[in-house]
Each structure stands twice: as C-alpha cells, then as structure tokens.
Amino acid sequence: MKIRIYYMVLGILLTISVHAQHSFTLSDTAFLLDSKPFVMISGEMHYPRVPREAWRARMKMAKAMGLNTIGTYVFWNVHEPQKGKFDFAGNNDVRAFVKIAQEEGLWVILRPSPYVCAEWEFGGYPYWLQNEEGLIVRSKEVKYLREYAAYIKEVGRQLAPLQVNHGGNILMVQIENEYGSYGSDKEYLEINKKLFIEAGFDGLLYTCDPAPDIAAGHLPGLLPAVNGDVTPSKVHRLIQENHGGVGPYYVAEWYPAWFDWWGTTHHTVPAERYVGKLDSILTAGISINMYMFHGGTTRGFMNGANYNDKSPYEPQISSYDYDAPLDEAGNPTEKFMKFREVIARHLPAGVVLPEVPEAKAAVAVPSFGLGEAGRVSDMLPAPVRNGSPLTFEDLHQDYGFVLYRSKLTGGRAGVLRLKELRDYAVVMVNGGIVGTLDRRLAQDSLALQLPAGEVQLDILVENLGRVNFGPYLLKNRKGITEKVAFNGEEVKGWEMYGLPFKEVKGMRLKKGGDSGHAPVIRRGTFDLPVVGDTYLDMRQWGKGVVWINGHNVGRYWSVGPQQTLYVPVEWLKATRNEVVVLELIKPEQKELKGLDKAVLNEVK
Incomplete structure (x- = not known):
C-alpha cells in the first residue's frame, strides 16, 4: 500500500x-x-x-x-x-x-x-x-x-x-x-x-x-x-x-x-x-x-x-x-x-482483471542494401603471440570471437585437426574460406590442399555459449582449448586477435567494399515511415550477428529454427536506422529486409 x-x-x-x-x-x-x-x-x-x-x-x-x-x-x-x-x-x-x-x-x-x-x-x-x-x-x-x-x-x-x-x-x-x-x-x-x-x-x-x-x-x-x-x-x-x-x-x-x-x-x-x-x-x-x-x-x-x-x-x-x-x-x-x-475464475470476490492492452503493431521493412563493407581480417587489433593457442579466458576475453593465425608450409595436402574446439570455426587459407568446423556435430578435422609457398592459416573461432547446466560447468573454456595439428604435426607460432564486438561504432567500412570469400562486416540504413516492431529476415544469410542502432539484437544461423531477429520498437526511429551485420560464411549477401512477424520454426 x-x-x-x-x-x-x-x-x-x-x-x-x-x-x-x-x-x-x-x-x-x-x-x-x-x-x-x-x-x-x-x-x-x-x-x-x-x-x-x-x-x-x-x-x-x-x-x-x-x-x-x-x-x-x-x-x-x-x-x-x-x-x-x-x-x-x-x-x-x-x-x-x-x-x-x-x-x-x-x-x-x-x-x-x-x-x-x-x-x-x-x-x-x-x-x-x-x-x-x-x-x-x-x-x-x-x-x-x-x-x-x-x-x-x-x-x-x-x-x-x-x-x-x-x-x-x-x-x-x-x-x-x-x-x-x-x-x-x-x-x-x-x-x-x-x-x-x-x-x-x-x-x-x-x-x-x-x-x-x-x-x-x-x-x-x-x-x-x-x-x-x-x-x-x-x-x-x-x-x-x-x-x-x-x-x-x-x-x-x-x-x-x-x-x-x-x-x-x-x-x-x-x-x-x-x-x-x-x-x-x-x-x-x-x-x-x-x-x-x-x-x-x-x-x-x-x-x-x-x-x-x-x-x-x-x-x-x-x-x-x-x-x-x-x-x-x-x-x-x-x-x-x-x-x-x-x-x-480464481480471483477474490469483486476483483476484476484490467483490460488486455492492445498488441503492438509490427512493420515489414522493404528490402534495403548494406552498401558498406569490410573484411574482418582487415579490422584486427594488436595480436597476442604464443607458441600454442590460447583460450578466450587466457586472453581475458569473455564473449565473441578470436582469430587464430599461424603459418604453414604449402604445396601439400593433409588433414587439419583442432583438438577440443569450442565452439565454431571458420578456417581460411591465405584469406579465403576453405571450410567450417562445428562442435555441435563433433567436427574437429578438415582436409586441405595447400597452395605452394608459405601459407597463412587463419581460424576464426566463435564462442557459441558456455554450458549452463550439469557437470560441464567446470569445463567451460572457449576457443581452441588444446592444440592444432596438420598431418599429425602440431602447429606452433600463433598470433591471436581478440574480437569481442562489444560495440560496432566507428568501424571503417568502404562503400561497395568487396570482401572476397571471407567473413565480412556490412553496414546499411533504413527508414521507417511508421515506427514499429520488426523482424529482420535472415533466411538468405548464413551465420552471424546483427546490431541495430548500436544494440546487439542477437545471433542468426541458417540451420534454424530461428530465421528472424526481433527488433523492438523502443530501439528504432523514423530515419537512418543503422544496421551492422557480421556474416561468417556467406559474404556475398548484401540485401536485407524486415517482416511483420517472427519465423521461429524453419530448420534447414
């Protein structure tokens, strides 16, 4: 009272x-x-x-x-x-x-x-x-x-x-x-x-x-x-x-x-x-x-x-x-x-429930382009160097991504193996994507054909979420948590670049920037004649993260079941809503639109 x-x-x-x-x-x-x-x-x-x-x-x-x-x-x-x-x-x-x-x-x-x-x-x-x-x-x-x-x-x-x-x-x-x-x-x-x-x-x-x-x-x-x-x-x-x-x-x-x-x-x-x-x-x-x-x-x-x-x-x-x-x-x-x-039916006598507030209107944003782009590998901070890979915890990084970089002698074929990967890796050779590894599927190995000469090996690792239940609370380190081997020989000499992506302001992206076949960050804007909730339709994209007006609205992944990202009306405005997308595996995608309803049950 x-x-x-x-x-x-x-x-x-x-x-x-x-x-x-x-x-x-x-x-x-x-x-x-x-x-x-x-x-x-x-x-x-x-x-x-x-x-x-x-x-x-x-x-x-x-x-x-x-x-x-x-x-x-x-x-x-x-x-x-x-x-x-x-x-x-x-x-x-x-x-x-x-x-x-x-x-x-x-x-x-x-x-x-x-x-x-x-x-x-x-x-x-x-x-x-x-x-x-x-x-x-x-x-x-x-x-x-x-x-x-x-x-x-x-x-x-x-x-x-x-x-x-x-x-x-x-x-x-x-x-x-x-x-x-x-x-x-x-x-x-x-x-x-x-x-x-x-x-x-x-x-x-x-x-x-x-x-x-x-x-x-x-x-x-x-x-x-x-x-x-x-x-x-x-x-x-x-x-x-x-x-x-x-x-x-x-x-x-x-x-x-x-x-x-x-x-x-x-x-x-x-x-x-x-x-x-x-x-x-x-x-x-x-x-x-x-x-x-x-x-x-x-x-x-x-x-x-x-x-x-x-x-x-x-x-x-x-x-x-x-x-x-x-x-x-x-x-x-x-x-x-x-x-x-x-x-x-169970309320005290004389008590009446208030009227149900009206549902909020949602808007379908027409397709818009993300015309500015830059490769993730072009926006790296200063590296931490170590003979073997360091975990996120070793790097004092909580969430996000770490890019691991080393050198290999090329001109040969072999199997790249990441022991105890946690949790998802995009593997690149000389800057281009050659494959992905997914802990969900118990994947830890990838067959590679290396070009001649010295080869740059990049492994972009995503922390997909620490275990929240059971005995594995005590085994929750992230990144490459043990070692990397190529053809059974341990790969040494690593540079590690922390990419926590706590915010995306001030990223230097180029209009019409071509990312090549590598993880990319894209940026664009859209207007809203009527401001309301919307749901970004990510079904044409691959895997990544989206920010709207500086707010991280979540991850998307084509595997589903979630195919949209909810964007609350409270974080939108009438003009120049800025969208930043980190796309890991489909860098060629440049268009995005919003729907007026969620798509939460499409599994691919």
Missing part, C-alpha cells in the same frame, strides 16, 4: 510517497500476507531479456493476465562482467525493475543465486571465475565463496531494502537454484543461507528443485519449492516430506512450454494441455510461478548451452520466445487469453 504524505515548505506543497511495511510469513497450509492467506500467481520475466523501456508495458500485460507477482533471476555475469567491476545501470538496473513492479501493483519473487541456469551463458557465472586457479563453482572452495560473498553483498545493497519486511515488494528470496540436480551438500547450502543473510536478505528464504531432486537440494528449515509439471497431490506430498509434514505449497517453476537450440524444431505446447492443470493447481490453493510468462530475447552473446557425455553440444538460440503466454515481442497469445480465463 502506498501512502502519500503532504508537507508545506516555503509555500510549496511537497508530496512524498512512502510504502507501507507488510508482513509475509508461512502457515502450515498457506502463505500469509499481512496475516491473511495469499496465493502467488506469478510469472517469470528477466530484465536483461526485455528492453528497459518496455519493462512497464510487460508488467501491465502481467496484471492483465491475472498475475499478482513477477519472478526474476539476478545474473552475476551481467552485474560483474569483470572482477570487481559492478554494473547496475541501464538494462542492468534490477532495482529499477523491482520498483517499477511495485508501482504497477506487483509483488516480486527474487532469485539472486549466483547460479541461475536460465539458458544463460555459463549459467550466470562470469567467465573470469575460470581464471581463478583452483576455484570450483557451486562448492565450498574458499576462492569461490570469497567471490560469491563479494557479489551477493553488492546485490544486497541494491535489493535487500526492497524486501516486503522493509516496505518493498520482494516477498521471498531464493538461495542457490535447483542444487539437488547438481549436488547434495547441506553444509554448502547452509553457507548459501548465511551469505544471503549477511547481505541483508532477512525475510523469507527458500530453495527450489525438480521433483526428483528436492530431497537432495532443499535445506532443512527453509521452504522447499517444487519445479516441474506436477499434480497438486504430488506438490503436497513432496513439500510435506521435506518440510516437517506441513506447507505452504509452491511450484517455483511451472513450465507452459520450453526453450530452443540451434538445429532443432521450435518447441511449442498447445494451451489446452495446460489449462486444466493450471485450474487444478489454483483450485488447490497452490502458489505458482510460470517459467516463462514472458521470455523475451537473449541478446548479444549471452545464450547458454547444454552438453553432457550422452548428448551433443546444444547452444541455445537468441529468441527466448519459449512459446510463453506473452510472446517474444510482448504481445498476448492464445495461451495468454486461455490462462487469463482460468485465473479470472
């Missing part, structure tokens, strides 16, 4: 808004908000995946579907990209995100575990942890706990004052994240709890785990929440078994669909399959957090990947549409409307 206090100072009326302090506690059967039973109808939405300018609009949509709460992770690698350098500004301003939710009448479930999974790069861990010798994530190892403590204290400075017991809207805070799927060390979980309390999180703490792992992942004394598609009876049984025979009952991740990775079909789940399940959960008075209510977009290089000994490397796509009730652009879907109908 917001209270307005009026003061008269020097004849000027001042209005100060203060938020009333609430209580949020547990009974044996229910959550109690100000001592009254309260069912959280929550939806997950991640602030880095939505333009800051659109946060409020998405929250209004949440209210219109009937949600009373928003859930969000807090992402360590977003907020501490380099050791000791914290960033809570712009789209990283999670404090503002929480406060906007409060202004819109929404409670918040906060999930600031250093490990988030979330189909996010390295599960949320910053890459530089791998450069701390002996550091082991998700463990009691001293260096890890020291970095963890420093980070969570910074998060506490931002967010602990916004807990409900301090007048804010954060109802509960989650420690760790699905730890039972990874380990079972209760002492480690107790350390997590202690660090959170020391950081100022003195309200309700909880854990969450998939149903099979809840016994391993919960901490006695804290509420154990369940993740997954579970029946009311199973929720009751699992929580009672791990919480002294009582509730309350909470499904912390209830999945209305699933995420996608490159080369597979788009995952969708008809709303009809979940309407009855949602009704039964709410009828039983069980609180719920839909994962996801609105997925948005994993922009830049922040997607994660799945990998284990039994399955291939699976990097996730940029779209995080998730077949969620609110689509990637923030528009309501059929699933949204059907879930809204269910929720409306």
Whole structure:
C-alpha cells in the first residue's frame, strides 16, 4: 500500500510517497500476507531479456493476465562482467525493475543465486571465475565463496531494502537454484543461507528443485519449492516430506512450454494441455510461478548451452520466445487469453482483471542494401603471440570471437585437426574460406590442399555459449582449448586477435567494399515511415550477428529454427536506422529486409 504524505515548505506543497511495511510469513497450509492467506500467481520475466523501456508495458500485460507477482533471476555475469567491476545501470538496473513492479501493483519473487541456469551463458557465472586457479563453482572452495560473498553483498545493497519486511515488494528470496540436480551438500547450502543473510536478505528464504531432486537440494528449515509439471497431490506430498509434514505449497517453476537450440524444431505446447492443470493447481490453493510468462530475447552473446557425455553440444538460440503466454515481442497469445480465463475464475470476490492492452503493431521493412563493407581480417587489433593457442579466458576475453593465425608450409595436402574446439570455426587459407568446423556435430578435422609457398592459416573461432547446466560447468573454456595439428604435426607460432564486438561504432567500412570469400562486416540504413516492431529476415544469410542502432539484437544461423531477429520498437526511429551485420560464411549477401512477424520454426 502506498501512502502519500503532504508537507508545506516555503509555500510549496511537497508530496512524498512512502510504502507501507507488510508482513509475509508461512502457515502450515498457506502463505500469509499481512496475516491473511495469499496465493502467488506469478510469472517469470528477466530484465536483461526485455528492453528497459518496455519493462512497464510487460508488467501491465502481467496484471492483465491475472498475475499478482513477477519472478526474476539476478545474473552475476551481467552485474560483474569483470572482477570487481559492478554494473547496475541501464538494462542492468534490477532495482529499477523491482520498483517499477511495485508501482504497477506487483509483488516480486527474487532469485539472486549466483547460479541461475536460465539458458544463460555459463549459467550466470562470469567467465573470469575460470581464471581463478583452483576455484570450483557451486562448492565450498574458499576462492569461490570469497567471490560469491563479494557479489551477493553488492546485490544486497541494491535489493535487500526492497524486501516486503522493509516496505518493498520482494516477498521471498531464493538461495542457490535447483542444487539437488547438481549436488547434495547441506553444509554448502547452509553457507548459501548465511551469505544471503549477511547481505541483508532477512525475510523469507527458500530453495527450489525438480521433483526428483528436492530431497537432495532443499535445506532443512527453509521452504522447499517444487519445479516441474506436477499434480497438486504430488506438490503436497513432496513439500510435506521435506518440510516437517506441513506447507505452504509452491511450484517455483511451472513450465507452459520450453526453450530452443540451434538445429532443432521450435518447441511449442498447445494451451489446452495446460489449462486444466493450471485450474487444478489454483483450485488447490497452490502458489505458482510460470517459467516463462514472458521470455523475451537473449541478446548479444549471452545464450547458454547444454552438453553432457550422452548428448551433443546444444547452444541455445537468441529468441527466448519459449512459446510463453506473452510472446517474444510482448504481445498476448492464445495461451495468454486461455490462462487469463482460468485465473479470472480464481480471483477474490469483486476483483476484476484490467483490460488486455492492445498488441503492438509490427512493420515489414522493404528490402534495403548494406552498401558498406569490410573484411574482418582487415579490422584486427594488436595480436597476442604464443607458441600454442590460447583460450578466450587466457586472453581475458569473455564473449565473441578470436582469430587464430599461424603459418604453414604449402604445396601439400593433409588433414587439419583442432583438438577440443569450442565452439565454431571458420578456417581460411591465405584469406579465403576453405571450410567450417562445428562442435555441435563433433567436427574437429578438415582436409586441405595447400597452395605452394608459405601459407597463412587463419581460424576464426566463435564462442557459441558456455554450458549452463550439469557437470560441464567446470569445463567451460572457449576457443581452441588444446592444440592444432596438420598431418599429425602440431602447429606452433600463433598470433591471436581478440574480437569481442562489444560495440560496432566507428568501424571503417568502404562503400561497395568487396570482401572476397571471407567473413565480412556490412553496414546499411533504413527508414521507417511508421515506427514499429520488426523482424529482420535472415533466411538468405548464413551465420552471424546483427546490431541495430548500436544494440546487439542477437545471433542468426541458417540451420534454424530461428530465421528472424526481433527488433523492438523502443530501439528504432523514423530515419537512418543503422544496421551492422557480421556474416561468417556467406559474404556475398548484401540485401536485407524486415517482416511483420517472427519465423521461429524453419530448420534447414
């Protein structure tokens, strides 16, 4: 509840808004908000995946579907990209995100575990942890706990004052994240709890785990929440078994669909399959957090990947549409409307849902040219030299690309082998593309016919996303992580050029520039008589990254299923929208257009 206090100072009326302090506690059967039973109808939405300018609009949509709460992770690698350098500004301003939710009448479930999974790069861990010798994530190892403590204290400075017991809207805070799927060390979980309390999180703490792992992942004394598609009876049984025979009952991740990775079909789940399940959960008075209510977009290089000994490397796509009730652009879907109908039947007497805001208009941008171009190899920084290849981590580079360069004696044929490539390589001889290697397909070798004389070997390596789940969290270095051999003989004498592409301003490109058959950067502009969302149609392109007006809007790859890149209206203008495309394998492509809808399910 917001209270307005009026003061008269020097004849000027001042209005100060203060938020009333609430209580949020547990009974044996229910959550109690100000001592009254309260069912959280929550939806997950991640602030880095939505333009800051659109946060409020998405929250209004949440209210219109009937949600009373928003859930969000807090992402360590977003907020501490380099050791000791914290960033809570712009789209990283999670404090503002929480406060906007409060202004819109929404409670918040906060999930600031250093490990988030979330189909996010390295599960949320910053890459530089791998450069701390002996550091082991998700463990009691001293260096890890020291970095963890420093980070969570910074998060506490931002967010602990916004807990409900301090007048804010954060109802509960989650420690760790699905730890039972990874380990079972209760002492480690107790350390997590202690660090959170020391950081100022003195309200309700909880854990969450998939149903099979809840016994391993919960901490006695804290509420154990369940993740997954579970029946009311199973929720009751699992929580009672791990919480002294009582509730309350909470499904912390209830999945209305699933995420996608490159080369597979788009995952969708008809709303009809979940309407009855949602009704039964709410009828039983069980609180719920839909994962996801609105997925948005994993922009830049922040997607994660799945990998284990039994399955291939699976990097996730940029779209995080998730077949969620609110689509990637923030528009309501059929699933949204059907879930809204269910929720409306469970509202307190007299409560009426707000009208659903209109869907945003999208525009189809006519074809336009990218008339300026330059080869990536002509825009290299100063090299780092070493006898053997260095990883991204060795080069203190987080994301993007590294170009590895060496010399070979030509006039012979042979097999080039990259041992433990991570993750995708464009191989060039004397500046021209001769092939690609793809970790997804377990490719590490390429047959070459070298021309006579000394040959320049270039290998442009892309980090396609660090593993975000499972034991390979501990084996997440990027680049050429071991060695390169030609005909069985190790190639030595490397120059390495870091290409993180954090921004693309000021690139010196030439009009009509011919890239030859090599990775290229192209630039062009388009106008919008009517400014609206659009979707760049990348179906004629090969593989790369796109920036619009300086914003990295994500990766594209002809293998699909994602064939368009969503461009939010908030980042567009009427004239001279600048488009920069980094194209790896089809440098001859020069035309681009926008569609008025997404293409998320075309696999080639």
